[in-house]
Amino acid sequence: MSYMSRYRDWLVSDYFDEKTKEELEAIKDNEAEIEDRFYKNLEFGTGGMRGKMGAGTNRINKYVVRKATQGLANYIINYSDNGEDKGIVIAYDSRHNSPEFSLEAALVLAANGIKTYLFTGMRATPELSYAVRELDAIGGIVITASHNPSEYNGYKLYWEDGGQVVPEQARDIIAEIEEIDDFSIVKTMDEMEAVNQGLLNYIGSEVDESYQQTLMGVLPDTDLAAEKGSNLSVVYTPLHGTGSTVVPKLLSNLGFSNLNVVEEQADGDSEFSTVESPNPEDRDAFELALKLAEKKDAEIILATDPDCDRLAPAVRDTEGNYQFLNGNETGVLFADFLLREAKEAGELPDNGVIVKSIVSTDMVAEVAADYGVEVLDVLTGFKFIGEKMTEFEKSGDKEFILGFEESLGYLIGKYARDKDAAVAAGLVAIMALKYKEEGTSLLERLAELRAEYGYYLEDLHSIRLEGKEGQEIITKTIAHLREKSPEKIAGHEVEVVKDYKQSKVSYLKEGREEELKLPKSNVLQYLLEGNNKLTIRPSGTEPKLKFYFAVKDKDKAAAEKKLAEFKEKIIAEMDKIMENV
């Protein structure tokens, strides 16, 4: 069906409400907008289904949520053992329509005879991951668009181990969703009736309590925090999101009583009105936190994204300035700290493993190697880290120590299968306190590690390319690079090309090829002479083409210079390619 006929369908069908029709009527003279809203169905990407809210098949709205949930219900009925009784846990964040979409999803499941557990207020994504395991459910849904701007919402899907569904399973679920070509066959039922029949169950504080206890249980040095936590001055911002339901409580339970929360951002405001984008990767999001930190003389600042699965820390240096730690730096510091502590306690497993994404720093492998700990690479997306954890749990082959991604996601402990900014916030505070007690600091420790293992520096450049046209540019750019593989990038000779879509590593000097052992994905990675690395991939969560730069050099000045030149040249080269595709 063409986008125009789909559009007309929505306008005339009795199934869609008046508000939806009015919204669609208003764009009747804007063919580009009609095309963008109807040329396809909203897709499942890295982090589930995510898009702008609004009427249309390529937007997120109650109809698309209902349809996706009917597909999920069919999948549960057709493929799972006893999934109807085990049920689905549903959580949501602070966005517009999040409570409504959650209830819609719950009622579709209930109408299909599937039990649901719905949180009574906004909750952090990692708490959902924990709750799926804790309640022994068949899966979970989180209504969130994570760190995207306020006009977005989304639908993250979890399976019974607490991890987001991985591609193979997602394909089967998507097939069920795609089979529904008529919205009106989607089942739903009355809320009270669902409650009375025991199909809809509201949950809240009891899960919060056991989640908090669990977090306390996996964190190291809680005695130190209980005794001396008040010595560390901490500023925290949930950036208007769900972090406010868990992080302040955790930090205070741990003993960090000298905690100041950015009041203006602690309210769950769906507009995220104090920030341009609620993404802790953006320095601008820290403006209010920095002001408060200066006022309160804070030693660390912690910021979490709206669904509280990403954490960005900033640390005060000896000159009183705040230095941001990116996901790679934080991941390396976590690995170093956890491994050192485990070794000192005589608890270092001999089959320990750290799992990270292919675009996260290789420095961690050097740190881990000194402890005899393996580092495993997976594709971008914490679901792949969660998948590995479940494999280890089943086989007993490896002992999971840490999972992290450069995109500010971390997990320690096996209580969840998604990244947890709350546990990461607790760990940063504990580490900052411990180093302070030892007369050093997080920044000094990072400098020591770089002095020991080499100065690794990484950076990310993203180009936002919206809509159908944007997607085409992204696809064509990567296809062009795949076809005309460059011999040199930014003046550096290309030594190795990893093409994750074709599952192929090419060693250009030796003229040999090997098979790549990861699932297929549209990623190109170039290893260049002089310890430089470039990775290119489309974002699976936002309309962006992403370039990841990684360099290594002898010291800070050399690495910074190298990275700056590398980045500048590559951006110019890519701009040229993109202009001509």
Ligand SMILES: O=P(O)(O)OC[C@H]1O[C@H](O)[C@H](O)[C@@H](O)[C@@H]1O
């Ligand atoms: O680069 P993207 O595909 O947008 O993904 C970036 C990140 O997005 C979300 O936060 C996912 O949960 C992460 O696992 C992923 O690393």
